Every structure is written in C-alpha cells, then in structure tokens.
Amino acid sequence: MKIDKIEKVAIVGLGMMGTSLAAALKNKSFKGTIVGYSRKENICKDAIEKKIVDDASINLISVVENADLIVMCLPIDLIINKTNEIFDHLKDGAIVTDIGSTKKNIVSLLEKKFKNTNKFFIGSHPICGSEKSGFKFYNEKLFENKVTVICSSLESPKNILNTIKNFWEMIDSKTIFLNASLHDKKLALTSHLPHILSSLLIDVFEKNKNKFKEDDIYSFCGTGFNDVSRLASGSSDIWKDIILTNSEEIIYQLEILEESVNQLRHIIANGNSDEIYSWLNETAQLREKIISKNRL
C-alpha cells in the first residue's frame, strides 16, 4: 500500500498533537479524507468548522471502521486501551500507529494483539511537542524538520513500514527506524531527563519557600529561568505515563545526575578557578556540538 492508497485517515484524539497532525496533512494537501475522534462534542464541532478535519465524531467506532490509517494521538495508557477497543472494528489491511513518547510498552503489547492478523500495528514517536496541551495550541508546522522514530519488530511487512515512513515524511518529518527498547533508552536521556530537570528546578524552588517571600522572589526569575523551567508546565497526565513506562532507564539517568550534582558541588567547594572553568567550558563546547549537529 502506497501513501496515495490511503483514502481515509482517522485521528483518534484531537488534543494539541492530533489537531496539529490533521492541520499538517491539510496544509500538505493530503488527498484523502481526515476524520477525527474526540470525547468532547464541542471539539469535534470546532475541528470541522475550522476545516482541520473533514469530519469528526464522539463515536470512536464509526470514526475508525473504514479508515486505512488510524493514528492514536492519546496518552500512553489510552493508546493501548483504545487500540484494543477498536481492534475488532478495523477493516482488513488497516494500519494503526501512534504518537506515544515511550515505545517498549506500547509496541510489545499491541504487536502481540495484531500478530497473525490482516491488520497492522507500527509504533511511531514524532519528537516534537509543546508544554501546552489541548486543541487550541495546534500548529500545522509542528512536525516540520523534526524526527519521527518508527518502532516495529522485524516481522512487519516492508510495504506497511514504508507507508508509515511516507506518511510522516509527507508532513516534512524526518524518519528513523529503531528498536522500541533502544528508543526508550535514548529518549530517557534526550527527552525525559530534560523534562525532569525542568521540574526539579521548580521542586528546589518549592523547597526554598520558607527562605524567601513568594511574590518577591518571582521578580528575580529572568528568561533563563523561564526557558529551563518551561517543560515543567507540561501535562502531568502524559508525563506520569512516560515516567511509569520508562522508569528503569529514567532511574539510570537520575543516578548519573546525582553523581554529577555531587561532583560539581565538590568542584565548587574546592574553589579552584581553573577546575570550575574547565567544567563549564567542557559542557559549553559539548552543547554547541550537539546543537550544531542536530540542526536539520
């Protein structure tokens, strides 16, 4: 099945990610029909009125039953539950994918469900997002020049994998195929750790509450504080699931972080100017290297 054979895409979940995906497809002049599911009637209505989708409904089964491609744009636990719920209603040859930020759990459970059937599940993770959630924060350019990781076991047919690859590339995302377990190891470092560091800044702030008067200390937070703490405003529901489904790898990174904090504390206590400079300079140089190679 080529991408032009996809006549109907069902987007299950019209939050920030799902709506951005629908809007990106419209923006790229996707030829087929885009149908959305939301549990809220007003969101369905809004999405139709704003022409982000061709149709939308709070009836999940009716949304997915004739779809060629179904994209589950939901929090991790709902991706699993709702995919199980729709499975029997999917047409032959239907492909289901998702946007979950951890993959081992989702892919292992759902590949098992779809195995030896004529329906297919391929995991996806577009590495993009926002700390804002909900319909109104959608962005049709969210996926452009970002990486989408495609996770599937080796048994998935090549044409199905290619359809998913072409689908993400149609909205200008780059694609990488990766084993789900290695995906989760890597993302623990590149995505889950940054999120946790952002929240840790706020946690330390909270622990200082008796030291400074509240309203007063807020005035001293500048743009640096705002940027480092931005991710802490993300959805606690989504991040709870990410942490729960990748706890082992996250704990591994937190152990390294604890070691780093401890080391730095000793470097600062030593008060050796060269040592402090070296620590800062090595991190500054590595950061520039990462960012420059990461520019797509």
Next chain:
Amino acid sequence: MKIDKIEKVAIVGLGMMGTSLAAALKNKSFKGTIVGYSRKENICKDAIEKKIVDDASINLISVVENADLIVMCLPIDLIINKTNEIFDHLKDGAIVTDIGSTKKNIVSLLEKKFKNTNKFFIGSHPICGSEKSGFKFYNEKLFENKVTVICSSLESPKNILNTIKNFWEMIDSKTIFLNASLHDKKLALTSHLPHILSSLLIDVFEKNKNKFKEDDIYSFCGTGFNDVSRLASGSSDIWKDIILTNSEEIIYQLEILEESVNQLRHIIANGNSDEIYSWLNETAQLREKIISKNRL
C-alpha cells in the same frame, strides 16, 4: 543630580551587554554623549560606524575621565580591577555602576574604595542577558520590561541612588533596591541554579558517551532538550566568576537539588502512579504561578 544632568555616559566594555546598553540609550533618545571602551580597536570602530556610541577608544582613561556616569560592562573580576584602575581619573561627582551578576563581592570591595570621597559607586544588576556573548549579539530592547536590581549600602546619598534608578528606568527596565548579600542569595536560586541545571544536562550527556553512538543520539534531541540546555552555551569565563563569587549560596542550592533528585528517584522506583502524578502536578502548578506573577 537628575538624569538630565548626565551629559556623558562611559560604557566600559563593548560586549553583548555594554553594546545593548549603548544601543538602548540611543533608542530612547538619550540627550547626552555616549562613549565606549573596548580593548579591541575594530570593535571601537564598528560601534562608532553603527552609531551605537558617539565615540569609542581603547584608551580607558580618556573614555572615563570626563564622564558623569560610568557603567562597567565587564566580567566580575574585571569590574573590580578596572574600577580600581580608573578611580583616580574620575571627575568629582562621577557615579560608577556595573552590570555584574553577583553583587556582594563587587559592592563590598568598591564601596570601601569610594567611601568618604566625592565619587560614588552603586552596584547594579540588570536581570537579562543571553547565552551569546560579544558585540554582534547586541539588542537595543534587552532591558525592556526586565528587572534591574540596585545594590548599595544605606550610606549612599539619595539623589545618587535616584540617578541610577532613573537611568535604568529610562531604558524601560524596572528597578528594585536590595541589599547585595540578599541579592546573591536570591539569584543563586533564580539564575545561578537554572544555569547549572542546564550544564548538568550536558554533563550527564557526556557521561553517557560510551552507551550511545555520538552522531546517532544527537538526532533524538528535540526542542525541549534545546531549551533546557540553552544556558549551558553561556560564557564559561563569566559563569566561572559568578560561581566563584557566590559559591556558598550555590552550594546550598545544590544540596537541596541533590536531595530533590534522590527523592524523585525513590518516588519513581516505588512506581506509584498517584505519587508520580502529584510530584509532576505540584511542580507544574508552581511553575505556572511563578511565570504568571512574573509577567511584567
């Protein structure tokens, strides 16, 4: 002395901060003369050509000797050294201020030097900046709607303090008077800790280098990673001085951070969904509260 009595401002140091200050004054139609000092001839030439300053020179003494207000836009140790160097050449009634990110060291040393003379030192810290350093990154709107903290002992004459206050407010900065020691305690939490967290993310990255192939892992760094790590690209020279001159308060915050990391690691290891959600939700709510009250 009112702000309109300042006929000549000397900006010592034409890096990102100094040049932004000169450009902001020009932008706000400051009536007097703006003279800049840089140790590099080509920067002096550039600043004059771009009409950011009226004149500039690599001869520090000639730049400051007739100035009414001298703003030391240099790294912390140079603020102290260069102010000592120019002291004898300042005219009667001249006011010196600075932009250093820590204040206890600078203010205590320089107030002692200026005490019982007819020249004045008042510390300033505009809470704004960039991870980029150098002339070419200047921004005439850098100070707008940001807070500048003014630090001086109680002995400074009120009219001198008012001149400094009016000076920063002229370029649309808000001003707060604060004791230098309390300034450093507060900034350890709101500015120095965010910077260190940003660098710690990169340090943990470095410690993972044997686990993942370099070029490969870079592709998985998204916008969240970029934002949290942004400050790590800041000048190692400037940040070395900030850490050295505020080490006690920074170590205090790092101890709290270590405790936070350890606590969170245990919460995650317990695997209790509600506990993880609560931790994330409390930090998300506090972050929103800080940001909303901080909007100027």
